Amino acid sequence: MKWKTEDGGWSPYLAGALVGLLAIASAYATTQWLGKTSYLGASTTFVRAAGLLERPMAPDHVEQSEYFTKTKVRVDWQFLLVLGIFLGALAASAVDRSFKLEAIPPTWARRFGRSVGKRAVWAILGGIVAMVGARMAGGCPSGHGLSGMMQLSVSAFVALGMFFGAGVLVAALVYGRRSS
């Protein structure tokens, strides 16, 4: 086991453990200085982004929507967290020169070719299904997978099992053995 990978990255054990420390520090800091414990998560922000985009077009519709009312369409702590992920990844990849403009993921290209249009259609369809599922389940691999597991939530164990169970099954069907 090495602490650095060949391309200048860090061992996933090290980077992961540091995320564990970040989650603890963040839970402490948000409780102390914002008055409410916040846990790492990402998928609720997509609901708020959808609400913010819909509001100028159909203000009454968003106003009356039960789900948008429940979720509260505003730029909150998690919304900035998600924007921060972009900036942090940009900074890290710029520093170690792993930043790379990529139009097609290599694994996808080996199986389905280099058509950007085809990749776009499937990524959008996959994204729709995944987000409907994440909001139904109440979280994603961050909210359930990291934060829920750290709190020993029953829902997190079941959700994470379903995420990977369905993921393994569908990945085998979609990418088959030809991707190896």
Added chain:
Amino acid sequence: MSREQLFGLVTGVLFGFLLQKGRVLRFDKQVGAMLLKDMTIFKFMLSAILVGMVGITLLADAEVITLSHKSMNLGAVLVGGGLFGAGWAVMGFCPGTSIGALGEGRWHAAFAVVGMVLGAAIYAELYPFFQKTVLAWKDFGKIGLPDALGISRWIIIPVFWAITLLLFFWFEKKQV
């Protein structure tokens, strides 16, 4: 920018930095995990969970922070979790990593982001329907494993550590 937003931004930058250094933002890593060929994602997530669960439990025991379990709503978690997994395999990103992948230049992740914003809008429209159907089956409420099993968290955590460490040794032996 409010203090709340500033805290979120700083936490997010650190989170994104670590996700990128751990090399878990890539489509190939995520699909590689689901094809059981590349264990990077498992190593990363489980390491975060091992460290996080000790600190979070200690702070919650000391009543410094409050736990916030998500509801164990049977239909929601089973059906929603299954849909998420299926979409995740095709898309190759989860919500947090899609944004991070954009940051490291993998601009095709923008399609995944567009899909997920659409998915969120669709879920908001279908929410009243789901409330009467999938979400209405059975709700066990916001429960933690220690209460559900009647076992102390200070037994569950060492057992979880032991199983996970065995898994890590196996990953390293297999070189995956």
